[in-house]
Amino acid sequence: MMTKMKVGLQLYTLRDELERDFEQTLQRVAELGYEGVEFAGYYGYGPEQLRELMDRLSLKTVSTHVNVNRLRHHLDEELAMSAALGNLFAVCPGIAASERMPLPEAAAFFEACGERFAEQGITFGFHNHWIEFTETHEGDRWFDAFFGLISPDYLKSELDVCWVAHGGCDPVEYIRKYAGRVPLIHLKDMRKSPAGEVETVELGRGDMDLPAVLEAAEAAGTEWLIVEQDDCAGPALESVRISREWLRERGY
Template sequence: MKDLAHSLVCDQTSRFDLAHQDSRRRFVKLSVAAMGLAAMPGSIAFAANMLKTPAAVGLQLYTLRDMMAVSVPATLKLVAAVGYKELEFAGYFDHKASEVKTILHNEGLTAPSAHIGLTEFDKGVTRVIDHALEVGHQYLVIPYLTEEQRGTGIDVYKKLAERCNVIGEACNKAGLKLAYHNHAFEFEIRNGQLPYDVLLNETDKDLMAMEMDLFWMFKAKQDPIAYFKQHPGRFKLWHVKDMDEAGNFADVGTGTIDFAPIFAQSQLSGVEHRFVERDKTDDKLQTIQQGYNAMSALLA
C-alpha cells in the first residue's frame, strides 16, 4: 500500500503538468492520505480484503471529478485500492476510449455505465455508442436536464420520451441500454402529471431503463419501493447517496435514509449495479471509504 500511495503521488507530480496549483495540492493530500490505509487496522482497505460481498460495490466518479480532472489513472488506482470494482463515468477528461479501457483493465475495474448528456447525443448517437462499446459500458445514462432542456409544461417530457425511445432503440441494436437518472424536479407536477411518470409510462421498458437516485427520491418525498412495485424490473441502476437531518448530502450510512428495506427489494427493482455517490464533499477519501464500507455491509 505504501508503494501504491507513492505511485499516486508520483503519477500526479511528474507526469501531469496542470495549471491549477490548488487542484494539484488537494490531489497530493488525498494521494498521501492513501498511505494511511495500510497503517489503519480498521480501514476500508483492510476491510476490502476481509469482507466477502455477493455483489460488486460501485462508485459514481462524479464524486471525484476534481481528482479526475487532475489525473484519471491515479484516481482510478486510488479507487481500486479502496476496494471498488465497478465504476460509472461522468466524463472522460480528454482520454480516448482505448486509454480508459487500458486503465480500467490495469486496475481490475469495470465500468458498466456512463453518464452521457443529451448534448452529446445531439452530436451523434453512433459516435457515443462506438465510444461506449470500446470502453466496455453496458448502460448509457441521461444524467440531468438543464432548466432550458426542462422547459415548461408536460409536453417537454412527452417529447423527451419519444426521443429516448429513438436513442434507446439505437442503443439496443448495438447491444447497449439507455437509462435515465432522476433528480427532484421530475416530481414537480406539470399540467396535473409528474414528469417522472411520463418518462416511465411513455418510454418502452425495453428501450429505456431507469437509474434511481435514492437521495433525490427522498428529497422529493417519493417512495422508491412504491415505484419498484409499479414498474418491477425497470430500475437497473441505483445511486446510493445519503441525506443528513438538514436535507443535505451525507456519506452513505451516516445519514437519515434507511437503505436496508430498499436493498431488500433489489430483486423487485431489477437492479444490476449500485453506485455510491456524494455530489459535494469536503473529504473525498473519507466519503469513498465510508461509502464502500456501508455498501459492503448492505450487500453482505
C-alpha cells in the same frame, strides 16, 4: 436465486481528485473494493487508453453519463465510445432547463436514443433528480408519465434514491413499482438542513432508510449499486471509502 448486486462508483464524486491525478485516483477506487465505475467525463483520455487502464485495474465500465446535447448532436460518437469501453449502460443524467421539451417530444427522443444504444447491445437509462417527482403531466407525476410513454426495452431507470426522497416520494415504493426496470440505483444518503437544503453524506450517516432500499433493490432485480456523493465535507476519497465499507458490512 437472485444475483448479488455489484458496487460501483459515480466518478463525479471524485471530480477534483481525477483532475489532479486521474490514474492514481482510479487505482485507489479499485483498491477500496469498487467493482466498477460510472463516468461523467473522460478527462482527455481516449477509449483505447481508458479500456487498457480499466482492464489493468480490473474495474468494469458500468455506465457513462451522456447529456441531452451530446445525445442530440453527437450520438454516433457516444455510441462508438460506449461500445469501445465495453459499457453495459449509457445514462442521461437528467434534462437541463435549457434542454427541456414537451413531455411527448422528450419521450419520443429518448425512445429513439434507446433504440440506437440497444443496437449496440447497450442499455439506455435515465437518471432522475427531484423535479421529475414534483412536476406533473396530466395528473401524473412527470417521472411516471415519461416512463409510461417509452418502451421498457429502450429506457431503464437509474433511480437516484436521494432525489426521489427530496422530491417527496418514497424510493422503496418506486423501486418496487419499477421492478425489472431499475438495473442501476444511485445509492446516496442525505441530511436536510432546517431550511430544507440537502446535504449529501456518506452512506449510513444520513436520514435515508438505506437498508430498506437495498432489500427492495434486491427484490426488484437491480444489478448495480452506484455510490454517489455530490459534495463531501472532507476528503472525497475518505467519503467513498466510508461508503464502500458500509456496504461491505452489509454483504456487498
